[in-house]
Amino acid sequence: MTLRERLDGIRDGAAKRIPAEARQIMERATHDLRASGAVDRVVKVGTRAPDFTLPDASGRAVRLADLLARGPVVLSFFRGRW
């Protein structure tokens, strides 16, 4: 199954499970975020990725620059495990 198919399933499931009023608030928030132009303020292709140091699950500090010294990085931001 592709990611798109799985996400479509999640969207359909949410449509059935979540009360209409709550769903409207969620959809409006997404719409407002899109309309705000927030996406235009995201760092752009062709520019340098901001460096950072963050802890992993065991508390070890991981620095982007150290990883890039070994090769390309796929960097994924997500909301959380819920």
Next chain:
Amino acid sequence: MAELEALKAALPEITAAGARLVVISPQIQRTAREPDDQVPLPLDHLHDRGNEIAKRYGLAFTLPEDLRGVYRSFGLDLAKAHGDDTWTLPMPARFVIDAGGVIRSADVDPDYTRRTEPAETVAVLKTLQKS
């Protein structure tokens, strides 16, 4: 967590392209290792407290008050889950960064149910190998 699962499934191809997968979320990690991962996967899972790095990448947004109410009605207290009370979240995003530190692809969508297929990301990595 469909996207994380899909990225994990694509790990062999990401690794074969010479790249490292790094996932960042504001949520406190409960366990040092995913319970379903018997061997550590070749990825870094990092905690971005208060979405400070997401802010630097232009991804952080503050949840409107009515949406906080919806999340609370789901039993989801972001302040508790994140260990901070900012009620911010990152817009879901995926970047390919080349070894020179330059962003080569950026996939961002405010709607978390619209995400780029990992295969497209792998395709970008393969173009880096050729160049």
